[in-house]
Structure formats: C-alpha cells, structure tokens
Amino acid sequence: MSESVRLTGFVDDRRISRFQYVAVALCGTVMFLDGFDTQVINYLAPHIARDWGLSTAVLGPIFSSALVGLMIGYLVLSPLSDRFGHRRLVIAGTAVFALTSLVSVWVGGVTELVVLRLVTGIGLGAAAPSAVALTAEYSPKRVRASFVLAIYCGFSLGFVAAGLVTGWLEPTFGWRSVFLVGALAPMVIIPVMLRFLPESLAFLTGRGADPERAYQLCRRIDRTLPVQVQPVLVDPTEAGGRVKLRAVLANGGVLGTVLLWVVFAVNLGEFYALQSWLPTMLTDLGFAGGTVVSATSLITVGGIAVALVVGPAMDRLGAFGSLAVLFVVGAVFLAVAGPAFAGPEWVMLPALFLVGCGVSGGQKALIALAAVVYPASVRSTGVGWALGIGRLGGILGPLVVGAALSANWSPTAVFLALAGPMLVCAGMIVHLGRRARRAATTPAPEPVGPR
Structure with a gap:
C-alpha cells in the first residue's frame, strides 16, 4: 500500500476516467451557455429597438455594457479563484448570469437593460477562466490542448445557438422569451454542477486545504487507490495559494506575458472586426441577405472545424509551433480572401471559411496555449488576464476597421491589411516558443507565466 499520493504527474500518468470526462463536459456546457448569453443580445437588439422605438445610436451602450462586464469578470473576479476555488467561481458566475x-425578461427600459447586461457580463467573465482552468487541471498533458479547445468550441456553438433560438422563438413569442431560455438553461445545469463538478486539486492542497476531499477526488480518477485516506503531496509551484498579478509576471515572465497579451488583443481585435463589419461589407457589395448570414457564420464554423486539427497538433507536435503555423496560414487566407469578394459565391464562401480557420481558430488555440503554459497555481488568473487584455483589442478592432471603411478602403484592402498583424503575431509566438525551450533546458525554478 502506498504511503502517499503525489499530485505532480498524477493525472498525466493515468488513463482518462469517466469522472474526468464528466468534469470536462460540464465545463464545456458552461462555455456553451457563456457563448449563448454573450451573443444573444446582438440578435435581440434590433427587435428591442423596434419594440421600444429606439434609434440605432442607443444600441451602442447595450452592446458595450456586456463587453465591459466581461472585462471586469476576467480581470477582477477570476483571481478570486485562489480564495474560493474554481468550482465555486464557475457555479457562482453561472448563477449570476x-x-x-431571468430579470431581463421583465426589463422595461434602456438603463435597466444596460445595468443587467453589465452584471451578466461580469458573471460570464468570472465563470469562463475557471472553467478553462478546471478542464486543463483534469486533462492529461498529452491531450490538454485538445480538451481546452473542445470546451472553447462550446463557446462558439453558443454563438450559433443564440441565432437559431432567436430565429425560432422571437417571431412567435417575442424577444423576452429568448432571455427566458438564456436563464432557464443555466438554472438547470447548476444543480448538476453542484453534484458532479469537482473542485481544483491544486486548490484543495493549497489555500483551500481539504486533504481528505482531495484524496477522494484522486480515487475517482484512479479506483485502484486504497480506500483509506493517504496524504496528497503537491509541488509548491502547483499548490493553490494567493494569486496576484505580480505572481503571473514573476520569475522573468514579464516579457512573455506581455507578448501573449498582445497576441490575444490582436487576434480578438481581428475576430470582432470581422464579426462586426463583414455583414456591412458584403451588403454594400450587393450580396443577398442569406449569403451575408452564411458568410458571417462560416467565420465561426471555420474556427470550430480547425480545432479538430490544431488541438491534437498542439499536444503532439508542440503548442507554440502549431499555433505559429496556424497564424501564418491565417494571414495567407486573409490576403487571399480579399480578391475573392469580386468572384462568385462558391469562391467567396470557402475563402471566408478558411479565414475563420485562422482567425477564429487562432482565438481558441490561444486559450489552449495559455492553459498549457501557465501552471495550475496561476492558471485561472493568467487566462483571465489574457482574455481581459485581449478584450481591449476586441473593442479597438471594430473601431479601426470602421475608420478604414469610412476612408473608402475596399474590402480587399481591409483583408490585406489584417493579414499583416497576423504575421507579426506568428513571429511573437515563435519567439515565445524559443524562450520556453531555453527555459526548459536551463536549471531554474518553475516559472509562473509564459516564458
């Protein structure tokens, strides 16, 4: 009988249990609901404006309030996981949104809706980083990137579901019914999470010390462990503890972390710029409404499709190299897609699908990269801050592209211009990979951020 259980390498050295699959599936469900509630206001806003007699300008604060809330959740609340645990933060964030x-079903004015969307965004931003962190912690290293990419595909599927549900319910039951669905779905999943979602082992062996509970979770991963409770030993660099921003930046990781933030910001800026302006560009070029919807959706679908390839590649061939190749390919697709606007639909639509592989797929792969390079002790804070800083790019990107279009840039010129930053980001990722390899071959304490 073993005298102790060593947490370091414990998950990596064992077959994936049904318990782990359930934990990852629950995190994926949370990401799906997160994506649904993030996107649904974009589909409901025109109906709300028509119902309340609002001008288009008034919709801006409604859209931006949720984005501001997301930033607050990412930057301020995700570090609270070191005090309360990932499980509690996921459940609490889900309960908030x-x-x-639910309250939005009875909203009666713009001010109320703006406040509710702000708080909704805070809940969404609190839940997502901890869901990513839990997925990474309960995934063996050999499939960690694949599992994180898989649950983040749930976020994109939530985008798609928001449009489908709105199109199905709104014409018959009105826009308030869609908010009701967005409330009832997470309410159904919360009791399931209370029963089956595990707490972080790093948290239970650190600040939230509960040795017996930690051991019982280990037994659910490996049933061959003895029934009698044994000590769970953990590397100090992986134990849960008080995490502040300086912990993410410590041990020479400042440059690596800042570069990672820049890549996040550029990628999210390009993604939201395409989501915001592609329908307008296509409409101005004379494409039919159905084609516009299909083209915009293909950006998201491309990101989901490429995740099936890039996830296993990151696990088997290396996270940095695989992501750099994806960004280079994405830059090529952006440059090639511009001239496709002048061609037939059967050329333009596949081109935009390939653009989605690079841009939307790059967004998901970046989340997986952050989950891989940050150790468990700072993973939620690291992912949360990367998403939060990246959200600044998501705000600026549509503004920059809007200014370019206002200056009479053609869609071809815009897409060609977007290819440049993607190439620069590929270079940054290559540099981060070299730093990581040097750090791995240099005897030094375990870093707490990307190198």
Whole structure:
C-alpha cells in the first residue's frame, strides 16, 4: 500500500476516467451557455429597438455594457479563484448570469437593460477562466490542448445557438422569451454542477486545504487507490495559494506575458472586426441577405472545424509551433480572401471559411496555449488576464476597421491589411516558443507565466 499520493504527474500518468470526462463536459456546457448569453443580445437588439422605438445610436451602450462586464469578470473576479476555488467561481458566475437573464425578461427600459447586461457580463467573465482552468487541471498533458479547445468550441456553438433560438422563438413569442431560455438553461445545469463538478486539486492542497476531499477526488480518477485516506503531496509551484498579478509576471515572465497579451488583443481585435463589419461589407457589395448570414457564420464554423486539427497538433507536435503555423496560414487566407469578394459565391464562401480557420481558430488555440503554459497555481488568473487584455483589442478592432471603411478602403484592402498583424503575431509566438525551450533546458525554478 502506498504511503502517499503525489499530485505532480498524477493525472498525466493515468488513463482518462469517466469522472474526468464528466468534469470536462460540464465545463464545456458552461462555455456553451457563456457563448449563448454573450451573443444573444446582438440578435435581440434590433427587435428591442423596434419594440421600444429606439434609434440605432442607443444600441451602442447595450452592446458595450456586456463587453465591459466581461472585462471586469476576467480581470477582477477570476483571481478570486485562489480564495474560493474554481468550482465555486464557475457555479457562482453561472448563477449570476442566469439570474440577470431571468430579470431581463421583465426589463422595461434602456438603463435597466444596460445595468443587467453589465452584471451578466461580469458573471460570464468570472465563470469562463475557471472553467478553462478546471478542464486543463483534469486533462492529461498529452491531450490538454485538445480538451481546452473542445470546451472553447462550446463557446462558439453558443454563438450559433443564440441565432437559431432567436430565429425560432422571437417571431412567435417575442424577444423576452429568448432571455427566458438564456436563464432557464443555466438554472438547470447548476444543480448538476453542484453534484458532479469537482473542485481544483491544486486548490484543495493549497489555500483551500481539504486533504481528505482531495484524496477522494484522486480515487475517482484512479479506483485502484486504497480506500483509506493517504496524504496528497503537491509541488509548491502547483499548490493553490494567493494569486496576484505580480505572481503571473514573476520569475522573468514579464516579457512573455506581455507578448501573449498582445497576441490575444490582436487576434480578438481581428475576430470582432470581422464579426462586426463583414455583414456591412458584403451588403454594400450587393450580396443577398442569406449569403451575408452564411458568410458571417462560416467565420465561426471555420474556427470550430480547425480545432479538430490544431488541438491534437498542439499536444503532439508542440503548442507554440502549431499555433505559429496556424497564424501564418491565417494571414495567407486573409490576403487571399480579399480578391475573392469580386468572384462568385462558391469562391467567396470557402475563402471566408478558411479565414475563420485562422482567425477564429487562432482565438481558441490561444486559450489552449495559455492553459498549457501557465501552471495550475496561476492558471485561472493568467487566462483571465489574457482574455481581459485581449478584450481591449476586441473593442479597438471594430473601431479601426470602421475608420478604414469610412476612408473608402475596399474590402480587399481591409483583408490585406489584417493579414499583416497576423504575421507579426506568428513571429511573437515563435519567439515565445524559443524562450520556453531555453527555459526548459536551463536549471531554474518553475516559472509562473509564459516564458
């Protein structure tokens, strides 16, 4: 009988259990609901404006309030996981956006809706980083990137579901019914999470010390462990503890972390610029409404499709190299897609699908990269800050592209210009990979951020 269980390498050295699959599936469900509630306001806003007699300008604060809330959740609340645990933060964040969506069913004015969307965004931003962190912690290293990419595909599927549900319910039951669905779905999943979602082992062996509970979770991964409770030993660099921003930047990781933030910001800027302006560009070029919807959706679908390839590549061939190749390919697709606007639909639509592989797929792969390079002790904070800083790019990107279009840039010129930053980001990722390899061959304490 073993005298102790060593947490370091424990998950990596064993077959994936049904318990782990359930944990990852629950995190993926949370990401799906997160994506649904993030996107649904974009589909409902025109109906709300028509119902309340609002001008288009008034919709801006409604859209931006949720984005501001997301930033608050990412930057301020995700570090609280070191005090309360990932499980509690996921459940609490889900409860917040469920309740605010429910209250939105009876909202009566713009101010109320803006406040509710702000709080909804805070809940969404609190839940996502901890869901990513839990997925990474309960995934063996050999499939970690694949599992993180898989649950982040749930976020994109939530985008798609928001449009489908709105199109199905709104014409018959009105826009308030869609908010009701956005509230009831997370309310159903919360009791399931209370029963089956595990707490972080790093948290239970650190600040939230509960040795017996930690051991019982280990037994659910490996049933061959003895029934009698044994000590769970953990490397100090992996134990849960008080995490501040300086911990993410410590041990020479400042440059690596800042570069990672820049890549996040550029990628999210390009993604949201395409989501915001592609329908307008296509409409101005005379494409039919159905084609516009299909083209915009293909950006998201391309990101989901490429995840099936890039996830295993990151696990088997290396996270940095695989992501750099994806960004280079994405830059090529952006440059090639511009001239496709002048061609027939059967040329333009596949071109935009390939653009989605690079841009939307790059967004998901970046989340997986952050989950791989940050150790468990700072993973939620690291992912949360990367997403939060990246959200600044998501705000600036549509503004920059809008200014370019206002200056009479053609869609071809815009897409060609977007290819440049993607290439620069590929170079940054290559540099991060070299730093990581040097750090791995240099005897030094375990870093707490990307090198």
